[in-house]
Amino acid sequence: MQDSPTNPDTPQALIEQVRAAAAARTPLRIRGGDTKAFLGEPLQGQPLDTREWSGIVSHEPTELVITVRAGTPLAAVEAALAEKGQHLPFDPPHVGDGSTIGGVVAAGLAGPARASVGGVRDYVLGAQFIDGRGEWLTFGGQVMKNVAGYDISRALAGSMGTLGVITHLSLKVLPVAPGEATLVFQMGQHDALEQLHRLGGQPLPLNASCWVKDETAPDQPELLFVRLRGAVAAVEAASERLTREAGGQRMDNAQAGPDWAACRDQRLPFFTAPSPDVCLWRLSLPQTAPVLDLPFAQLIEWQGAQRWLWAPASAATQIRAAAAAVQGHATLFRAGTDGAPGVRRFDAQSTAIHTITRRLREAFDPQGLFNPGRMG
Known part of the structure; x- marks a missing residue:
């Protein structure tokens, strides 16, 4: 999509900031409510704030679709849906006050219902975002349909802002169960x-x-x-x-x-740290995984597929080995007060996933402007 100054729904200020950063080769730290800054590796770059780009563009209750600007507070989206007896089925977490809908998709986090209803990417129908060249791109739409090749709008879910600046999202919603x-x-x-x-x-x-x-x-x-x-x-x-x-x-x-x-x-x-020096770990496992031989307090969700535990950063090898033994992986979700130096936040990617991820970043952010190093 080409941006037009006469179109009131063109995020011109964000586009210009990205283009200026690209020309100066200045990294950008994308943020909405900044409630999930703890996720991933430490953030770098000049802040690019999306909160001014806020508002519900359209809501078609009979079509089960809502289109919103990325800086819209999650609470505002949920309130608008509730008025029509609808909701986001994947239970997006309110990690802190001020969570935005763009941050919900970028982080890719889902709540207790995820194992039964699907995750964030299952409800992304379409998206518009600004790439590393300052081009405003459109992917997907407002209907469910099969696509060929990469479904880029859904690839944004969990990308942690490393592919571009999300400006608009079209999301599938569902009626609240009676x-x-x-x-x-x-x-x-x-x-x-x-x-x-x-x-x-x-x-x-x-x-x-x-x-x-x-x-x-x-x-x-x-x-x-x-x-x-x-x-x-x-x-x-x-x-x-x-x-x-x-x-x-x-x-x-x-x-x-x-x-x-x-x-x-x-x-x-459970989610209150038992001591300042321990970390909150998130383990993603097959639902059928047995009890893990780990001597740490745990909370289990998603019918066994998501397990939280508190453990020191020094237990990283032990925790990741236990997860890998049952075909799962572990993420250092929240670091202790010392920041867990030397411990990577995410498990190493497989060669195939790493190759796909690298190619996507090279295609949409060739200079590595957006959230550099966020995902390790």
């Missing part, structure tokens, strides 16, 4: 994983799960929480069955709702 219930089971980690494997093989409206033990309160039991969502009849039938056959207890939705939001936003007691 039925919801949360069940809690008292069981250890091994039994909880076995329970989740059994439930996953049954026709149940399973939407989210969370197993946790509060290490700060030794008297507290180990608990598995399971959220059901869907048609009211299906949720009620599944809830009654699991209460009767599996010993679950149903929680009041008024209590469970804030608890799930706290899990999504990492505000549960």
